[in-house]
Amino acid sequence: MRTGGSSAKGASFERSVASKLSLWLTAGKDRDALSRNTSSGGRFTSTERGIPGDIMAVHPAAFEFCSKITIECKHHKDINLDRFITHGEKSFIGRVFSKTKTQCSKHGYIPAIIAKSNNSPTFFICEAELGNTIIRARSSSRQFNYHWLHMGKYFMCDLDDLLAWVDPRIFLADLRKNEIRSV
DSSP states (O other), X not given: OOTTOXXXXXXXXXXXXXXXXXXXXXXXXXXXXXXXXXXXXXXXXXXXXXXXXXXEEOSHHHHHHHHHEEEEEEEESOOOHHHHHHHGGGSHHHXXXXXXXXXXXXXTOEEEEEEEETTSOEEEEEXXXXXXXXXXXXXXSOXXXXXXXXXXXXXXXXXXXXXXXXXXXXXXXXXXXXXXXXX
């Protein structure tokens, strides 16, 4: 990526995440059920009006997902995942998660971070309760790799594994049944 292209890289990453999640939610039928949020969540950050996060629903198939979960996307040269593992909320990802959680808790959303460093996998990071929902919604008995961090406070997995092995219908039904909210 050229120098100074960080906002273009971030916008491209957000569009890619929206497309992947759209295909997951619609069983491969629609890549445009989700879209980049207006001003990529910046409007909400400055005015606290609208929808927090970087991804928004633009199709009925995605409305329920977005009515419960806020996705914040981060693509940086180095997200310092090791620092998040060792220093938690003092790290870059920890600060992003804390800010997203604050925005979500005011409006009843569940925070989730989708983060990527250059030349590395894309990770899905959330709080433990949502992580348990993900594990319960696996569509097969096949185990995918995931990690509990900070004594079980956070759940983290590869985004592609989540999309391949978690059934979105079971996931959303479990969210409905258990009324998970940001704490």
